[in-house]
Amino acid sequence: MRRQPPLPPALRDGNYPRWNLELVERYPRALAEMRSPSRPLGYVDTRPLARWGIEVRAGWRGLVERTLARLEAEIAAQPLEQQAQFRVVDIKAKFGRLTIHLEASGTATMEAAIHDAFEESARLCEVCSAPGELAERGPTGWWSTRCRNHEDWSPHDEAARLN
Numbered sequence: 590m591r592r593q594p595p596l597p598p599a600l601r602d603g604n605y606p607r608w609n610l611e612l613v614e615r616y617p618r619a620l621a622e623m624r625s626p627s628r629p630l631g632y633v634d635t636r637p638l639a640r641w642g643i644e645v646r647a648g649w650r651g652l653v654e655r656t657l658a659r660l661e662a663e664i665a666a667q668p669l670e671q672q673a674q675f676r677v678v679d680i681k682a683k684f685g686r687l688t689i690h691l692e693a694s695g696t697a698t699m700e701a702a703i704h705d706a707f708e709e710s711a712r713l714c715e716v717c718s719a720p721g722e723l724a725e726r727g728p729t730g731w732w733s734t735r736c737r738n739h740e741d742w743s744p745h746d747e748a749a750r751l752n
């Protein structure tokens with residue numbers, strides 16, 4: 590494979606976590622929006638992926654990676670001049686499921702990869718990757734997929750343990 594040019598300074602400044610940057614190197618077509626944003630950073634219409642990177646917890650990283658590998662292969666199979674329109678613009682948890690958006694409608698293969706990730710995320714703990722269950726949680730009733738060990742886990746617990 591052709592060697593990719595170095596990441597732009599905005600990425601090297603550490604705006605994204607290291608595991609995000611590793612994925613940008615591995616899946617340059619799918620994650621082109623992080624490598625070279627289609628709109629300038631810091632504007633209201635900046636794509637969420639360019640702005641915040643991949644917004645999932647550690648338990649879903651493997652699922653995100655597998656899905657990006659499928660997307661990257663399918664994007665690479667498209668005519669060169671069409672590849673940019675299939676770049677990912679958003680990866681996040683929405684109502685407890687992994688939600689991925691492309692700039693334009695994807696091919697059937699791309700949409701299948703995104704759909705599979707959406708389905709699988711409802712059975713995979715977002716904290717640790719163990720088998721989990723999608724349910725409404727906490728006093729405010731937000732949706733999340735968790736295993737039995739992480740039913741009540743919150744990022745604040747993690748911060749407290751590290752301190």
Ligand SMILES: [Zn+2]
Nearest residue numbers: 714717736739
């Ligand atoms: Zn868990």
